[in-house]
Amino acid sequence: MREIKQEDYLEFIKNHSEVVIGNSAVKLEGNFVIISNCSPSENYIPERTSVWSFPDRGKWATHRGNYRGNWSPYIPRNLILKYTEKNDWVLDQMMGSGTTLVEAKLLQRNAIGIDINLEAVMVSRDRLNFSCDSSVHNDYREPIIKTYWGDARNLDKIDNNSIDLIATHPPYANIISYSRKKKIESDLSSMPLKKYISGMKEVARESYRVLKPGKICSILIGDARKHKHYIPISNMIMEIFLNSGFILKEDIIKIQWNMKATRENWRAKQYDFFLIAHEHIFVFRKPENEKDLKKHRFSTKLWKDD
Ligand SMILES: C[S@@+](CC[C@H](N)C(=O)[O-])C[C@H]1O[C@@H](n2cnc3c(N)ncnc32)[C@H](O)[C@@H]1O
Known part of the structure:
Protein backbone atom coordinates (compact mmCIF):
# COMPACT_ATOMS: atom_id res chain seq x y z
CA MET A 1 0.00 0.00 0.00
CA ARG A 2 1.32 3.45 -0.88
CA GLU A 3 -0.44 6.51 0.46
CA ILE A 4 -1.59 8.98 -2.20
CA LYS A 5 -1.96 12.42 -0.65
CA GLN A 6 -3.52 15.65 -1.83
CA GLU A 7 -0.12 16.89 -3.06
CA ASP A 8 0.29 13.74 -5.24
CA TYR A 9 -3.14 14.42 -6.76
CA LEU A 10 -2.31 18.12 -7.37
CA GLU A 11 0.90 17.05 -9.14
CA PHE A 12 -1.02 14.46 -11.22
CA ILE A 13 -3.68 16.88 -12.46
CA LYS A 14 -1.02 19.27 -13.77
CA ASN A 15 -0.58 16.81 -16.69
CA HIS A 16 -3.89 14.93 -16.75
CA SER A 17 -7.37 16.30 -17.42
CA GLU A 18 -8.81 12.77 -17.68
CA VAL A 19 -7.91 9.12 -17.09
CA VAL A 20 -9.02 5.97 -18.92
CA ILE A 21 -10.54 3.22 -16.78
CA GLY A 22 -11.22 0.01 -18.76
CA ASN A 23 -12.40 1.51 -22.05
CA SER A 24 -13.97 4.69 -20.65
CA ALA A 25 -12.48 8.15 -20.25
CA VAL A 26 -13.24 9.77 -16.87
CA LYS A 27 -12.81 13.53 -16.63
CA LEU A 28 -10.88 14.99 -13.70
CA GLU A 29 -12.50 18.25 -12.57
CA GLY A 30 -9.33 19.53 -10.89
CA ASN A 31 -11.07 22.28 -8.84
CA PHE A 32 -11.65 22.42 -5.10
CA VAL A 33 -15.38 23.00 -4.55
CA ILE A 34 -17.53 24.13 -1.64
CA ILE A 35 -20.79 22.22 -1.80
CA SER A 36 -24.15 22.89 -0.22
CA ASN A 37 -26.06 19.82 -1.54
CA CYS A 38 -24.46 17.38 0.91
CA SER A 39 -27.29 14.79 0.99
CA PRO A 40 -30.15 13.31 -1.07
CA SER A 41 -33.48 15.13 -1.23
CA GLU A 42 -35.11 16.03 2.08
CA ASN A 43 -37.92 13.50 1.67
CA TYR A 44 -35.52 10.54 1.19
CA ILE A 45 -36.14 7.83 3.80
CA PRO A 46 -33.31 5.32 4.47
CA GLU A 47 -34.07 1.74 3.39
CA ARG A 48 -36.09 -0.42 5.77
CA THR A 49 -36.45 -3.72 3.91
CA SER A 50 -34.10 -6.24 2.32
CA VAL A 51 -34.94 -5.13 -1.27
CA TRP A 52 -33.22 -1.94 -2.46
CA SER A 53 -33.87 -0.15 -5.72
CA PHE A 54 -32.41 3.17 -6.87
CA PRO A 55 -33.62 3.96 -10.39
CA ASP A 56 -32.36 7.52 -9.82
CA ARG A 57 -28.85 6.60 -8.66
CA GLY A 58 -28.14 9.89 -6.82
CA LYS A 59 -26.11 12.90 -7.97
CA TRP A 60 -25.69 15.02 -4.85
CA ALA A 61 -22.31 16.46 -3.75
CA THR A 62 -19.53 15.37 -6.19
CA HIS A 63 -21.12 12.06 -7.28
CA ARG A 64 -21.02 11.83 -11.07
CA GLY A 65 -21.98 8.21 -11.80
CA ASN A 66 -19.56 8.05 -14.73
CA TYR A 67 -17.10 5.42 -13.44
CA ARG A 68 -18.06 2.11 -15.07
CA GLY A 69 -19.72 -0.20 -12.55
CA ASN A 70 -19.76 2.36 -9.72
CA TRP A 71 -22.34 1.82 -7.03
CA SER A 72 -25.15 4.21 -6.24
CA PRO A 73 -24.18 6.53 -3.33
CA TYR A 74 -27.43 5.46 -1.64
CA ILE A 75 -25.78 2.08 -0.91
CA PRO A 76 -22.79 3.25 1.17
CA ARG A 77 -25.01 6.00 2.70
CA ASN A 78 -27.47 3.39 4.00
CA LEU A 79 -24.69 1.12 5.28
CA ILE A 80 -22.77 3.95 6.97
CA LEU A 81 -25.90 5.35 8.63
CA LYS A 82 -27.03 1.93 9.86
CA TYR A 83 -23.74 0.60 11.17
CA THR A 84 -21.52 3.52 12.25
CA GLU A 85 -21.33 6.65 14.38
CA LYS A 86 -19.56 9.93 13.61
CA ASN A 87 -15.74 9.57 13.76
CA ASP A 88 -15.82 5.78 13.26
CA TRP A 89 -13.46 4.33 10.63
CA VAL A 90 -14.90 3.13 7.29
CA LEU A 91 -12.84 1.10 4.78
CA ASP A 92 -13.42 0.57 1.05
CA GLN A 93 -10.48 -1.46 -0.22
CA MET A 94 -11.72 -1.48 -3.87
CA MET A 95 -12.92 2.11 -3.93
CA GLY A 96 -13.05 2.79 -7.70
CA SER A 97 -14.21 6.41 -8.03
CA GLY A 98 -14.45 6.86 -4.25
CA THR A 99 -18.26 6.85 -3.82
CA THR A 100 -17.95 5.30 -0.32
CA LEU A 101 -15.32 7.82 0.77
CA VAL A 102 -17.37 10.79 -0.46
CA GLU A 103 -20.32 9.50 1.62
CA ALA A 104 -18.06 8.93 4.64
CA LYS A 105 -16.74 12.49 4.31
CA LEU A 106 -20.27 13.94 4.02
CA LEU A 107 -21.41 11.93 7.05
CA GLN A 108 -18.33 12.85 9.11
CA ARG A 109 -16.86 9.35 9.33
CA ASN A 110 -13.10 8.80 8.99
CA ALA A 111 -12.28 6.64 5.99
CA ILE A 112 -9.59 4.68 4.17
CA GLY A 113 -9.88 3.92 0.45
CA ILE A 114 -7.65 1.72 -1.68
CA ASP A 115 -7.55 0.78 -5.34
CA ILE A 116 -5.14 -1.31 -7.41
CA ASN A 117 -5.36 1.25 -10.20
CA LEU A 118 -3.50 4.51 -9.49
CA GLU A 119 -5.78 6.34 -11.93
CA ALA A 120 -8.85 5.22 -9.95
CA VAL A 121 -7.20 6.64 -6.82
CA MET A 122 -6.81 9.96 -8.68
CA VAL A 123 -10.51 9.89 -9.66
CA SER A 124 -11.38 9.33 -5.99
CA ARG A 125 -9.18 12.22 -4.86
CA ASP A 126 -10.84 14.38 -7.51
CA ARG A 127 -14.30 13.52 -6.06
CA LEU A 128 -13.00 14.16 -2.53
CA ASN A 129 -11.71 17.61 -3.44
CA ASP A 164 -15.65 -0.15 12.24
CA LEU A 165 -17.25 -0.79 8.83
CA ILE A 166 -16.12 -2.29 5.54
CA ALA A 167 -18.32 -1.23 2.60
CA THR A 168 -16.88 -2.47 -0.66
CA HIS A 169 -17.82 -3.48 -4.17
CA PRO A 170 -15.41 -5.88 -5.84
CA PRO A 171 -15.36 -6.72 -9.55
CA TYR A 172 -17.72 -9.57 -10.44
CA ALA A 173 -14.84 -11.76 -11.66
CA ASN A 174 -13.92 -10.56 -15.15
CA ILE A 175 -17.38 -9.34 -16.25
CA ILE A 176 -16.17 -5.70 -16.51
CA SER A 177 -12.42 -5.20 -16.91
CA TYR A 178 -11.03 -2.17 -15.06
CA SER A 179 -7.59 -2.38 -16.66
CA ARG A 180 -8.19 -3.53 -20.21
CA LYS A 181 -5.71 -1.21 -21.93
CA LYS A 182 -3.02 -1.11 -19.26
CA LYS A 183 -2.67 -4.63 -17.90
CA ILE A 184 -2.57 -4.61 -14.08
CA GLU A 185 -1.57 -8.10 -12.88
CA SER A 186 -3.24 -7.85 -9.45
CA ASP A 187 -6.53 -6.46 -10.80
CA LEU A 188 -9.18 -9.00 -9.76
CA SER A 189 -11.23 -8.06 -12.84
CA SER A 190 -8.49 -9.33 -15.13
CA MET A 191 -8.30 -12.82 -13.56
CA PRO A 192 -9.92 -16.05 -14.73
CA LEU A 193 -12.61 -17.29 -12.31
CA LYS A 194 -10.42 -19.76 -10.39
CA LYS A 195 -7.72 -17.16 -9.72
CA TYR A 196 -10.38 -14.53 -8.87
CA ILE A 197 -11.89 -16.89 -6.28
CA SER A 198 -8.53 -17.49 -4.61
CA GLY A 199 -7.91 -13.69 -4.68
CA MET A 200 -11.26 -13.09 -2.97
CA LYS A 201 -10.28 -15.60 -0.25
CA GLU A 202 -7.32 -13.33 0.54
CA VAL A 203 -9.61 -10.27 0.48
CA ALA A 204 -11.93 -12.00 3.01
CA ARG A 205 -9.01 -12.98 5.25
CA GLU A 206 -7.66 -9.42 5.28
CA SER A 207 -11.15 -7.97 5.86
CA TYR A 208 -11.54 -10.22 8.90
CA ARG A 209 -8.12 -9.22 10.25
CA VAL A 210 -8.62 -5.43 10.08
CA LEU A 211 -12.24 -5.32 11.30
CA LYS A 212 -12.98 -4.79 15.01
CA PRO A 213 -14.81 -7.74 16.65
CA GLY A 214 -18.59 -7.34 16.40
CA LYS A 215 -18.35 -4.94 13.41
CA ILE A 216 -19.73 -5.16 9.88
CA CYS A 217 -18.25 -6.11 6.51
CA SER A 218 -20.65 -5.41 3.61
CA ILE A 219 -20.07 -6.50 0.01
CA LEU A 220 -22.06 -5.77 -3.17
CA ILE A 221 -21.71 -8.65 -5.62
CA GLY A 222 -23.53 -9.87 -8.72
CA ASP A 223 -23.78 -13.08 -10.70
CA ALA A 224 -23.00 -13.78 -14.34
CA ARG A 225 -24.05 -15.94 -17.25
CA LYS A 226 -21.89 -17.96 -19.61
CA HIS A 227 -23.04 -20.15 -22.49
CA LYS A 228 -26.65 -19.32 -21.45
CA HIS A 229 -26.14 -20.75 -17.92
CA TYR A 230 -25.96 -19.08 -14.54
CA ILE A 231 -22.64 -18.58 -12.72
CA PRO A 232 -23.48 -17.99 -9.04
CA ILE A 233 -20.52 -15.74 -8.17
CA SER A 234 -22.46 -14.38 -5.19
CA ASN A 235 -22.84 -17.89 -3.69
CA MET A 236 -19.10 -18.42 -4.03
CA ILE A 237 -18.39 -15.09 -2.29
CA MET A 238 -20.87 -15.90 0.49
CA GLU A 239 -19.12 -19.23 1.11
CA ILE A 240 -15.67 -17.58 1.11
CA PHE A 241 -16.69 -15.01 3.76
CA LEU A 242 -18.43 -17.60 5.94
CA ASN A 243 -15.36 -19.85 5.70
CA SER A 244 -13.23 -16.89 6.85
CA GLY A 245 -15.19 -16.81 10.10
CA PHE A 246 -17.88 -14.18 9.45
CA ILE A 247 -21.54 -14.45 10.50
CA LEU A 248 -24.19 -13.58 7.89
CA LYS A 249 -26.42 -10.74 9.12
CA GLU A 250 -28.27 -9.72 5.94
CA ASP A 251 -28.69 -10.75 2.30
CA ILE A 252 -30.11 -7.63 0.62
CA ILE A 253 -31.34 -7.84 -2.94
CA LYS A 254 -30.46 -4.79 -4.99
CA ILE A 255 -32.46 -4.27 -8.16
CA GLN A 256 -30.19 -3.45 -11.07
CA TRP A 257 -30.85 -0.47 -13.34
CA ASN A 258 -28.83 1.10 -16.16
CA MET A 259 -28.24 -2.14 -18.08
CA LYS A 260 -28.78 -0.35 -21.38
CA ALA A 261 -26.69 -2.57 -23.65
CA THR A 262 -28.05 -5.78 -22.16
CA ARG A 263 -31.64 -4.59 -22.36
CA GLU A 264 -31.19 -3.71 -26.02
CA ASN A 265 -29.75 -7.16 -26.76
CA TRP A 266 -32.62 -8.62 -24.82
CA ARG A 267 -35.16 -6.83 -27.01
CA ALA A 268 -33.33 -7.72 -30.18
CA LYS A 269 -33.34 -11.49 -29.66
CA GLN A 270 -35.45 -14.11 -27.95
CA TYR A 271 -33.26 -16.06 -25.51
CA ASP A 272 -34.21 -19.07 -23.40
CA PHE A 273 -33.08 -17.38 -20.15
CA PHE A 274 -34.10 -14.48 -17.94
CA LEU A 275 -32.13 -11.24 -17.84
CA ILE A 276 -30.24 -10.98 -14.53
CA ALA A 277 -31.55 -7.81 -12.89
CA HIS A 278 -30.45 -8.14 -9.27
CA GLU A 279 -27.31 -8.14 -7.15
CA HIS A 280 -26.66 -9.11 -3.52
CA ILE A 281 -25.44 -6.92 -0.71
CA PHE A 282 -24.11 -9.36 1.88
CA VAL A 283 -23.78 -7.90 5.34
CA PHE A 284 -21.38 -10.00 7.42
CA ARG A 285 -20.46 -9.49 11.07
CA LYS A 286 -17.15 -10.43 12.66
CA PRO A 287 -18.03 -12.42 15.79
CA GLU A 288 -17.09 -10.96 19.19
CA ASN A 289 -15.77 -14.34 20.35
CA GLU A 290 -16.30 -18.14 20.09
CA LYS A 291 -19.52 -17.98 22.14
CA ASP A 292 -20.99 -15.38 19.76
CA LEU A 293 -20.01 -17.52 16.74
CA LYS A 294 -21.63 -20.66 18.19
CA LYS A 295 -24.78 -18.82 19.20
CA HIS A 296 -25.31 -17.84 15.55
CA ARG A 297 -24.18 -21.16 14.06
CA PHE A 298 -27.07 -21.33 11.55
CA SER A 299 -25.76 -18.06 10.02
CA THR A 300 -22.18 -19.37 9.80
CA LYS A 301 -20.36 -22.27 8.19
CA LEU A 302 -20.59 -24.19 11.50
CA TRP A 303 -24.02 -25.65 10.69
CA LYS A 304 -22.38 -27.74 7.97
CA ASP A 305 -20.09 -29.28 10.61
CA ASP A 306 -22.95 -30.08 13.04
C1 LIG B 1 -16.83 -2.31 -9.04
S1 LIG B 1 -15.44 -1.23 -8.99
C2 LIG B 1 -15.75 -0.27 -7.52
C3 LIG B 1 -16.62 0.91 -7.85
C4 LIG B 1 -16.86 1.81 -6.65
N1 LIG B 1 -17.77 1.22 -5.69
C5 LIG B 1 -17.42 3.14 -7.11
O1 LIG B 1 -18.55 3.52 -6.72
O2 LIG B 1 -16.76 3.82 -7.93
C6 LIG B 1 -14.17 -2.33 -8.47
C7 LIG B 1 -12.81 -1.69 -8.27
O3 LIG B 1 -11.91 -2.70 -7.74
C8 LIG B 1 -10.60 -2.36 -8.15
N2 LIG B 1 -9.74 -3.53 -7.94
C9 LIG B 1 -9.62 -4.65 -8.69
N3 LIG B 1 -8.74 -5.50 -8.15
C10 LIG B 1 -8.29 -4.91 -7.01
C11 LIG B 1 -7.35 -5.30 -6.00
N4 LIG B 1 -6.69 -6.47 -6.07
N5 LIG B 1 -7.14 -4.46 -4.97
C12 LIG B 1 -7.78 -3.24 -4.90
N6 LIG B 1 -8.65 -2.82 -5.85
C13 LIG B 1 -8.92 -3.65 -6.88
C14 LIG B 1 -10.79 -1.93 -9.60
O4 LIG B 1 -9.70 -1.14 -10.05
C15 LIG B 1 -12.12 -1.16 -9.53
O5 LIG B 1 -11.89 0.22 -9.39
Whole structure:
Protein backbone atom coordinates (compact mmCIF):
# COMPACT_ATOMS: atom_id res chain seq x y z
CA MET A 1 0.00 0.00 0.00
CA ARG A 2 1.32 3.45 -0.88
CA GLU A 3 -0.44 6.51 0.46
CA ILE A 4 -1.59 8.98 -2.20
CA LYS A 5 -1.96 12.42 -0.65
CA GLN A 6 -3.52 15.65 -1.83
CA GLU A 7 -0.12 16.89 -3.06
CA ASP A 8 0.29 13.74 -5.24
CA TYR A 9 -3.14 14.42 -6.76
CA LEU A 10 -2.31 18.12 -7.37
CA GLU A 11 0.90 17.05 -9.14
CA PHE A 12 -1.02 14.46 -11.22
CA ILE A 13 -3.68 16.88 -12.46
CA LYS A 14 -1.02 19.27 -13.77
CA ASN A 15 -0.58 16.81 -16.69
CA HIS A 16 -3.89 14.93 -16.75
CA SER A 17 -7.37 16.30 -17.42
CA GLU A 18 -8.81 12.77 -17.68
CA VAL A 19 -7.91 9.12 -17.09
CA VAL A 20 -9.02 5.97 -18.92
CA ILE A 21 -10.54 3.22 -16.78
CA GLY A 22 -11.22 0.01 -18.76
CA ASN A 23 -12.40 1.51 -22.05
CA SER A 24 -13.97 4.69 -20.65
CA ALA A 25 -12.48 8.15 -20.25
CA VAL A 26 -13.24 9.77 -16.87
CA LYS A 27 -12.81 13.53 -16.63
CA LEU A 28 -10.88 14.99 -13.70
CA GLU A 29 -12.50 18.25 -12.57
CA GLY A 30 -9.33 19.53 -10.89
CA ASN A 31 -11.07 22.28 -8.84
CA PHE A 32 -11.65 22.42 -5.10
CA VAL A 33 -15.38 23.00 -4.55
CA ILE A 34 -17.53 24.13 -1.64
CA ILE A 35 -20.79 22.22 -1.80
CA SER A 36 -24.15 22.89 -0.22
CA ASN A 37 -26.06 19.82 -1.54
CA CYS A 38 -24.46 17.38 0.91
CA SER A 39 -27.29 14.79 0.99
CA PRO A 40 -30.15 13.31 -1.07
CA SER A 41 -33.48 15.13 -1.23
CA GLU A 42 -35.11 16.03 2.08
CA ASN A 43 -37.92 13.50 1.67
CA TYR A 44 -35.52 10.54 1.19
CA ILE A 45 -36.14 7.83 3.80
CA PRO A 46 -33.31 5.32 4.47
CA GLU A 47 -34.07 1.74 3.39
CA ARG A 48 -36.09 -0.42 5.77
CA THR A 49 -36.45 -3.72 3.91
CA SER A 50 -34.10 -6.24 2.32
CA VAL A 51 -34.94 -5.13 -1.27
CA TRP A 52 -33.22 -1.94 -2.46
CA SER A 53 -33.87 -0.15 -5.72
CA PHE A 54 -32.41 3.17 -6.87
CA PRO A 55 -33.62 3.96 -10.39
CA ASP A 56 -32.36 7.52 -9.82
CA ARG A 57 -28.85 6.60 -8.66
CA GLY A 58 -28.14 9.89 -6.82
CA LYS A 59 -26.11 12.90 -7.97
CA TRP A 60 -25.69 15.02 -4.85
CA ALA A 61 -22.31 16.46 -3.75
CA THR A 62 -19.53 15.37 -6.19
CA HIS A 63 -21.12 12.06 -7.28
CA ARG A 64 -21.02 11.83 -11.07
CA GLY A 65 -21.98 8.21 -11.80
CA ASN A 66 -19.56 8.05 -14.73
CA TYR A 67 -17.10 5.42 -13.44
CA ARG A 68 -18.06 2.11 -15.07
CA GLY A 69 -19.72 -0.20 -12.55
CA ASN A 70 -19.76 2.36 -9.72
CA TRP A 71 -22.34 1.82 -7.03
CA SER A 72 -25.15 4.21 -6.24
CA PRO A 73 -24.18 6.53 -3.33
CA TYR A 74 -27.43 5.46 -1.64
CA ILE A 75 -25.78 2.08 -0.91
CA PRO A 76 -22.79 3.25 1.17
CA ARG A 77 -25.01 6.00 2.70
CA ASN A 78 -27.47 3.39 4.00
CA LEU A 79 -24.69 1.12 5.28
CA ILE A 80 -22.77 3.95 6.97
CA LEU A 81 -25.90 5.35 8.63
CA LYS A 82 -27.03 1.93 9.86
CA TYR A 83 -23.74 0.60 11.17
CA THR A 84 -21.52 3.52 12.25
CA GLU A 85 -21.33 6.65 14.38
CA LYS A 86 -19.56 9.93 13.61
CA ASN A 87 -15.74 9.57 13.76
CA ASP A 88 -15.82 5.78 13.26
CA TRP A 89 -13.46 4.33 10.63
CA VAL A 90 -14.90 3.13 7.29
CA LEU A 91 -12.84 1.10 4.78
CA ASP A 92 -13.42 0.57 1.05
CA GLN A 93 -10.48 -1.46 -0.22
CA MET A 94 -11.72 -1.48 -3.87
CA MET A 95 -12.92 2.11 -3.93
CA GLY A 96 -13.05 2.79 -7.70
CA SER A 97 -14.21 6.41 -8.03
CA GLY A 98 -14.45 6.86 -4.25
CA THR A 99 -18.26 6.85 -3.82
CA THR A 100 -17.95 5.30 -0.32
CA LEU A 101 -15.32 7.82 0.77
CA VAL A 102 -17.37 10.79 -0.46
CA GLU A 103 -20.32 9.50 1.62
CA ALA A 104 -18.06 8.93 4.64
CA LYS A 105 -16.74 12.49 4.31
CA LEU A 106 -20.27 13.94 4.02
CA LEU A 107 -21.41 11.93 7.05
CA GLN A 108 -18.33 12.85 9.11
CA ARG A 109 -16.86 9.35 9.33
CA ASN A 110 -13.10 8.80 8.99
CA ALA A 111 -12.28 6.64 5.99
CA ILE A 112 -9.59 4.68 4.17
CA GLY A 113 -9.88 3.92 0.45
CA ILE A 114 -7.65 1.72 -1.68
CA ASP A 115 -7.55 0.78 -5.34
CA ILE A 116 -5.14 -1.31 -7.41
CA ASN A 117 -5.36 1.25 -10.20
CA LEU A 118 -3.50 4.51 -9.49
CA GLU A 119 -5.78 6.34 -11.93
CA ALA A 120 -8.85 5.22 -9.95
CA VAL A 121 -7.20 6.64 -6.82
CA MET A 122 -6.81 9.96 -8.68
CA VAL A 123 -10.51 9.89 -9.66
CA SER A 124 -11.38 9.33 -5.99
CA ARG A 125 -9.18 12.22 -4.86
CA ASP A 126 -10.84 14.38 -7.51
CA ARG A 127 -14.30 13.52 -6.06
CA LEU A 128 -13.00 14.16 -2.53
CA ASN A 129 -11.71 17.61 -3.44
CA PHE A 130 -14.54 19.43 -1.67
CA SER A 131 -15.72 20.80 1.61
CA CYS A 132 -19.25 21.28 2.90
CA ASP A 133 -20.53 24.84 2.96
CA SER A 134 -20.25 25.82 6.64
CA SER A 135 -22.93 28.51 6.27
CA VAL A 136 -25.43 25.71 5.42
CA HIS A 137 -23.94 22.89 7.56
CA ASN A 138 -22.67 24.79 10.57
CA ASP A 139 -21.90 21.77 12.77
CA TYR A 140 -19.83 20.07 10.03
CA ARG A 141 -16.33 18.85 11.05
CA GLU A 142 -13.92 17.43 8.43
CA PRO A 143 -13.11 13.76 9.16
CA ILE A 144 -9.74 12.10 8.33
CA ILE A 145 -9.76 10.62 4.81
CA LYS A 146 -6.82 8.55 3.54
CA THR A 147 -6.34 7.09 0.07
CA TYR A 148 -3.88 4.39 -0.97
CA TRP A 149 -2.68 2.76 -4.16
CA GLY A 150 -2.60 -0.90 -3.21
CA ASP A 151 -4.00 -4.40 -3.26
CA ALA A 152 -7.10 -5.42 -1.28
CA ARG A 153 -5.42 -8.82 -0.76
CA ASN A 154 -2.70 -7.25 1.37
CA LEU A 155 -3.74 -4.36 3.65
CA ASP A 156 -0.30 -4.03 5.21
CA LYS A 157 -0.74 -0.43 6.43
CA ILE A 158 -3.97 -1.20 8.34
CA ASP A 159 -3.78 -2.50 11.91
CA ASN A 160 -5.60 -5.57 13.18
CA ASN A 161 -9.05 -4.84 14.71
CA SER A 162 -9.04 -1.15 13.72
CA ILE A 163 -11.98 -0.70 11.29
CA ASP A 164 -15.65 -0.15 12.24
CA LEU A 165 -17.25 -0.79 8.83
CA ILE A 166 -16.12 -2.29 5.54
CA ALA A 167 -18.32 -1.23 2.60
CA THR A 168 -16.88 -2.47 -0.66
CA HIS A 169 -17.82 -3.48 -4.17
CA PRO A 170 -15.41 -5.88 -5.84
CA PRO A 171 -15.36 -6.72 -9.55
CA TYR A 172 -17.72 -9.57 -10.44
CA ALA A 173 -14.84 -11.76 -11.66
CA ASN A 174 -13.92 -10.56 -15.15
CA ILE A 175 -17.38 -9.34 -16.25
CA ILE A 176 -16.17 -5.70 -16.51
CA SER A 177 -12.42 -5.20 -16.91
CA TYR A 178 -11.03 -2.17 -15.06
CA SER A 179 -7.59 -2.38 -16.66
CA ARG A 180 -8.19 -3.53 -20.21
CA LYS A 181 -5.71 -1.21 -21.93
CA LYS A 182 -3.02 -1.11 -19.26
CA LYS A 183 -2.67 -4.63 -17.90
CA ILE A 184 -2.57 -4.61 -14.08
CA GLU A 185 -1.57 -8.10 -12.88
CA SER A 186 -3.24 -7.85 -9.45
CA ASP A 187 -6.53 -6.46 -10.80
CA LEU A 188 -9.18 -9.00 -9.76
CA SER A 189 -11.23 -8.06 -12.84
CA SER A 190 -8.49 -9.33 -15.13
CA MET A 191 -8.30 -12.82 -13.56
CA PRO A 192 -9.92 -16.05 -14.73
CA LEU A 193 -12.61 -17.29 -12.31
CA LYS A 194 -10.42 -19.76 -10.39
CA LYS A 195 -7.72 -17.16 -9.72
CA TYR A 196 -10.38 -14.53 -8.87
CA ILE A 197 -11.89 -16.89 -6.28
CA SER A 198 -8.53 -17.49 -4.61
CA GLY A 199 -7.91 -13.69 -4.68
CA MET A 200 -11.26 -13.09 -2.97
CA LYS A 201 -10.28 -15.60 -0.25
CA GLU A 202 -7.32 -13.33 0.54
CA VAL A 203 -9.61 -10.27 0.48
CA ALA A 204 -11.93 -12.00 3.01
CA ARG A 205 -9.01 -12.98 5.25
CA GLU A 206 -7.66 -9.42 5.28
CA SER A 207 -11.15 -7.97 5.86
CA TYR A 208 -11.54 -10.22 8.90
CA ARG A 209 -8.12 -9.22 10.25
CA VAL A 210 -8.62 -5.43 10.08
CA LEU A 211 -12.24 -5.32 11.30
CA LYS A 212 -12.98 -4.79 15.01
CA PRO A 213 -14.81 -7.74 16.65
CA GLY A 214 -18.59 -7.34 16.40
CA LYS A 215 -18.35 -4.94 13.41
CA ILE A 216 -19.73 -5.16 9.88
CA CYS A 217 -18.25 -6.11 6.51
CA SER A 218 -20.65 -5.41 3.61
CA ILE A 219 -20.07 -6.50 0.01
CA LEU A 220 -22.06 -5.77 -3.17
CA ILE A 221 -21.71 -8.65 -5.62
CA GLY A 222 -23.53 -9.87 -8.72
CA ASP A 223 -23.78 -13.08 -10.70
CA ALA A 224 -23.00 -13.78 -14.34
CA ARG A 225 -24.05 -15.94 -17.25
CA LYS A 226 -21.89 -17.96 -19.61
CA HIS A 227 -23.04 -20.15 -22.49
CA LYS A 228 -26.65 -19.32 -21.45
CA HIS A 229 -26.14 -20.75 -17.92
CA TYR A 230 -25.96 -19.08 -14.54
CA ILE A 231 -22.64 -18.58 -12.72
CA PRO A 232 -23.48 -17.99 -9.04
CA ILE A 233 -20.52 -15.74 -8.17
CA SER A 234 -22.46 -14.38 -5.19
CA ASN A 235 -22.84 -17.89 -3.69
CA MET A 236 -19.10 -18.42 -4.03
CA ILE A 237 -18.39 -15.09 -2.29
CA MET A 238 -20.87 -15.90 0.49
CA GLU A 239 -19.12 -19.23 1.11
CA ILE A 240 -15.67 -17.58 1.11
CA PHE A 241 -16.69 -15.01 3.76
CA LEU A 242 -18.43 -17.60 5.94
CA ASN A 243 -15.36 -19.85 5.70
CA SER A 244 -13.23 -16.89 6.85
CA GLY A 245 -15.19 -16.81 10.10
CA PHE A 246 -17.88 -14.18 9.45
CA ILE A 247 -21.54 -14.45 10.50
CA LEU A 248 -24.19 -13.58 7.89
CA LYS A 249 -26.42 -10.74 9.12
CA GLU A 250 -28.27 -9.72 5.94
CA ASP A 251 -28.69 -10.75 2.30
CA ILE A 252 -30.11 -7.63 0.62
CA ILE A 253 -31.34 -7.84 -2.94
CA LYS A 254 -30.46 -4.79 -4.99
CA ILE A 255 -32.46 -4.27 -8.16
CA GLN A 256 -30.19 -3.45 -11.07
CA TRP A 257 -30.85 -0.47 -13.34
CA ASN A 258 -28.83 1.10 -16.16
CA MET A 259 -28.24 -2.14 -18.08
CA LYS A 260 -28.78 -0.35 -21.38
CA ALA A 261 -26.69 -2.57 -23.65
CA THR A 262 -28.05 -5.78 -22.16
CA ARG A 263 -31.64 -4.59 -22.36
CA GLU A 264 -31.19 -3.71 -26.02
CA ASN A 265 -29.75 -7.16 -26.76
CA TRP A 266 -32.62 -8.62 -24.82
CA ARG A 267 -35.16 -6.83 -27.01
CA ALA A 268 -33.33 -7.72 -30.18
CA LYS A 269 -33.34 -11.49 -29.66
CA GLN A 270 -35.45 -14.11 -27.95
CA TYR A 271 -33.26 -16.06 -25.51
CA ASP A 272 -34.21 -19.07 -23.40
CA PHE A 273 -33.08 -17.38 -20.15
CA PHE A 274 -34.10 -14.48 -17.94
CA LEU A 275 -32.13 -11.24 -17.84
CA ILE A 276 -30.24 -10.98 -14.53
CA ALA A 277 -31.55 -7.81 -12.89
CA HIS A 278 -30.45 -8.14 -9.27
CA GLU A 279 -27.31 -8.14 -7.15
CA HIS A 280 -26.66 -9.11 -3.52
CA ILE A 281 -25.44 -6.92 -0.71
CA PHE A 282 -24.11 -9.36 1.88
CA VAL A 283 -23.78 -7.90 5.34
CA PHE A 284 -21.38 -10.00 7.42
CA ARG A 285 -20.46 -9.49 11.07
CA LYS A 286 -17.15 -10.43 12.66
CA PRO A 287 -18.03 -12.42 15.79
CA GLU A 288 -17.09 -10.96 19.19
CA ASN A 289 -15.77 -14.34 20.35
CA GLU A 290 -16.30 -18.14 20.09
CA LYS A 291 -19.52 -17.98 22.14
CA ASP A 292 -20.99 -15.38 19.76
CA LEU A 293 -20.01 -17.52 16.74
CA LYS A 294 -21.63 -20.66 18.19
CA LYS A 295 -24.78 -18.82 19.20
CA HIS A 296 -25.31 -17.84 15.55
CA ARG A 297 -24.18 -21.16 14.06
CA PHE A 298 -27.07 -21.33 11.55
CA SER A 299 -25.76 -18.06 10.02
CA THR A 300 -22.18 -19.37 9.80
CA LYS A 301 -20.36 -22.27 8.19
CA LEU A 302 -20.59 -24.19 11.50
CA TRP A 303 -24.02 -25.65 10.69
CA LYS A 304 -22.38 -27.74 7.97
CA ASP A 305 -20.09 -29.28 10.61
CA ASP A 306 -22.95 -30.08 13.04
C1 LIG B 1 -16.83 -2.31 -9.04
S1 LIG B 1 -15.44 -1.23 -8.99
C2 LIG B 1 -15.75 -0.27 -7.52
C3 LIG B 1 -16.62 0.91 -7.85
C4 LIG B 1 -16.86 1.81 -6.65
N1 LIG B 1 -17.77 1.22 -5.69
C5 LIG B 1 -17.42 3.14 -7.11
O1 LIG B 1 -18.55 3.52 -6.72
O2 LIG B 1 -16.76 3.82 -7.93
C6 LIG B 1 -14.17 -2.33 -8.47
C7 LIG B 1 -12.81 -1.69 -8.27
O3 LIG B 1 -11.91 -2.70 -7.74
C8 LIG B 1 -10.60 -2.36 -8.15
N2 LIG B 1 -9.74 -3.53 -7.94
C9 LIG B 1 -9.62 -4.65 -8.69
N3 LIG B 1 -8.74 -5.50 -8.15
C10 LIG B 1 -8.29 -4.91 -7.01
C11 LIG B 1 -7.35 -5.30 -6.00
N4 LIG B 1 -6.69 -6.47 -6.07
N5 LIG B 1 -7.14 -4.46 -4.97
C12 LIG B 1 -7.78 -3.24 -4.90
N6 LIG B 1 -8.65 -2.82 -5.85
C13 LIG B 1 -8.92 -3.65 -6.88
C14 LIG B 1 -10.79 -1.93 -9.60
O4 LIG B 1 -9.70 -1.14 -10.05
C15 LIG B 1 -12.12 -1.16 -9.53
O5 LIG B 1 -11.89 0.22 -9.39
